[in-house]
Amino acid sequence: MRAVVVRGFGGxxxxxxxxxxxxxxxxxxxxxxxAAAGVNPVDAVTRSGVLAGAGLMAPxxxxxxxxDVAGTVDxxxxxxxxxxxxxxxxxxxxxxxxxxxxxxxQVVLDADTxxxxxxxxxxxxxxxxxxxGLTALQALxxxxxxxxxxxxxxxxxxxxxxxxxxxxxxxxxxxxxxAGEGDEPxxxxxxxxWFVPRTAPDAAxxxxxxxxxxxxxxxxxxxxxxRALGAVRGRGAFVAVAAGSAPPALRGIxxxxxxxxxxxxxxxxxxxxxxxxxxxxxVADTLPLARAAHAHRRLxxxxxxxxxxxxx
Numbered sequence: 401m402r403a404v405v406v407r408g409f410g411g412x413x414x415x416x417x418x419x420x421x422x423x424x425x426x427x428x429x430x431x432x433x434x435a436a437a438g439v440n441p442v443d444a445v446t447r448s449g450v451l452a453g454a455g456l457m458a459p460x461x462x463x464x465x466x467x468d469v470a471g472t473v474d475x476x477x478x479x480x481x482x483x484x485x486x487x488x489x490x491x492x493x494x495x496x497x498x499x500x501x502x503x504x505x506q507v508v509l510d511a512d513t514x515x516x517x518x519x520x521x522x523x524x525x526x527x528x529x530x531x532x533g534l535t536a537l538q539a540l541x542x543x544x545x546x547x548x549x550x551x552x553x554x555x556x557x558x559x560x561x562x563x564x565x566x567x568x569x570x571x572x573x574x575x576x577x578x579a580g581e582g583d584e585p586x587x588x589x590x591x592x593x594w595f596v597p598r599t600a601p602d603a604a605x606x607x608x609x610x611x612x613x614x615x616x617x618x619x620x621x622x623x624x625x626x627r628a629l630g631a632v633r634g635r636g637a638f639v640a641v642a643a644g645s646a647p648p649a650l651r652g653i654x655x656x657x658x659x660x661x662x663x664x665x666x667x668x669x670x671x672x673x674x675x676x677x678x679x680x681x682x683v684a685d686t687l688p689l690a691r692a693a694h695a696h697r698r699l700x701x702x703x704x705x706x707x708x709x710x711x712x
Contacts (some may be wrong), residue, residue, distance in 0.1 A: 401420060401422050401505040402417055402419060402504065402689065402712065403418060403420050403464065403503060403504035404466070404501070404692045404710075405420075405464055405499070405500070406446070406447050406462070406463045409447065409448055409452065410447075412697050412700075414447060415447060415465065415503075415692045417690055417692070420504075423500060423506065424475075424477075425475055425508050426508075427477050428478075428479050428510055429480070429509065429510055430476050430480055430491075430514055431476070431508045432469055432471040432472065432473060432489060432491065432506065432508075433471045433474040433506050434470075435470055435471040435523035435524070435711065435712070436469070436470045436522075436523045437468055437469055437470075437501075437503050437504075437710045438466075438467070438468030438527045438531065438532075438709055438710075439692075439695045439707060439709065439710060440467060440532070440699075440707065441699065443465050443466060443467065443503075444700055446463065446496060447463075456496065456643065457496045457497065458497060460497065460499075462499045463498075464499050464501030465503045465692070466493065466501035466502030466507075467492055467501065467502060467530070467531045468490075468492060468528070468530045468707075469490065469491050469492075469502035469507055469509070470488070470491075471488070472487060472488050473486060482511060482514075483514060488517035488526075489514045489515065490514070490516075490526045490527065490667065491515070491662070491667070492509075492513050492660075492663075493507065493509060493513070493662070494513070494661060503692055504689075505712045512662075512664045513664050513667075514664050514667075515670075515671050516671060517671065518671040518674040518675040521674060524709045524711065525681035525683055526671070526674075527707075527709050528682060529667075529670060529674060529679070532559040533567075534660060534666060534667060534670070535560050535660050536561075536563035537563075537670065538660065539619045540564065540567055540568060542637075543637045545573060545637065548572060548573075548574070549573050549616040549617065550575075550617075551568050551573045551615055551616065551618065552576045552578065552607055552615045552618040552619070552631050553565050553568065553575055553577055553592070553618070553619045554603075554618070554620050554624050554628050555578070555579065555620075555621035556577035556579040556587045556592060556621070557577075557579035557580060557586050557587055558622070559706065560621045561577075561579070561619070561621040562586075562587075562680060562682065563679060564619045564621060565587060565590040565591055566590050566591055567679070569592075570673070570678060574593050575593055575594070576595075576596060577596070578597075578603060578607070578628075579598060580597065580599075580703065581597040586705070590680065594607075598622065603630075603631065604628065604629075613633055614631055614633035615636065616633060616636050616637070617632065617637040617639070618631060618632050618637075618638045618639070619639050620640045620641060621641050623640070623641075623645045625640070626648070626650075629647045629653065634651040634653070635651070635654075637653065637654045638653050638654070639657070639658060641658050642657075643657060644657070682707065683706050683707060683708075683709055684704040684706040684707055684708050684709075686709045686710075687711070688710070688712075695710060
């Protein structure tokens with residue numbers, strides 16, 4: 401079968417489409433025939449060597465690329481009873497130390513990282529949900545704010561930010577969305593009560609003008625760090641969505657980083673919300689697996705609304 405791998409870190413050109421042996425599911429595992437694989441920023445920083453340089457990856461001769469997957473069950477290993485061949489599923493690979501990722505024709509994942517695909521969505525749409533939806537969900541869990549609280553979401557028009565806005569509103573939170581000026585209709589449509597353009601000279605001041613005293617918490621999907629921290633009230637909460645991007649815990653603010661964890665039951669709940677139309681699945685474009693390098697160039701060149709998806 402074909403898969404995209406990296407044998408030397410660098411730019412998009414280091415992504416290689418190679419022939420590899422068909423992986424076999426072990427006990428508690430499922431093999432998925434990939435219909436769609438989301439293209440995420442973590443894929444680019446894996447490919448470039450940034451994660452290895454940060455000590456988050458051990459040196460490897462071959463590194464698989466891709467976290468998100470949607471497809472159909474192809475085979476199940478011993479002990480798997482929740483899934484059967486032919487069943488549409490979505491899943492998340494949350495390990496960096498593997499030879500194969502989801503940029504492949506088939507991938508083996510632990511059964512507890514999978515969920516039934518959301519009814520009514522295409523598999524390309526479904527592939528945009530696992531990493532970004534779980535990141536938003538786990539960020540909200542870390543904030544741990546009661547209903548009625550105010551929360552700032554930076555990068556609110558992006559993939560993680562958009563899910564964070566919708567999931568926050570479903571929890572009864574009041575959302576301040578920070579995004580591009582042209583994104584106000586989008587984020588308000590997702591449920592944001594207030595809007596702050598990212599071009600504001602002082603984002604924290606603009607947020608505090610909307611919410612005097614500061615918001616109760618923030619999810620920093622745009623990696624603004626201390627520039628967003630100033631919008632949070634003293635002893636509030638702040639969650640950064642990228643490794644190492646959390647600012648200092650000033651003014652008694654509780655600061656945390658999301659270290660994403662695959663979670664099949666939580667993903668199942670997200671899929672149910674998507675099937676009910678309460679989570680918006682956004683595909684920027686679909687490209688064949690052979691154009692993975694082109695997809696990475698597009699990812700790094702512009703602010704996409706939705707995710708690029710590779711289709712074997």
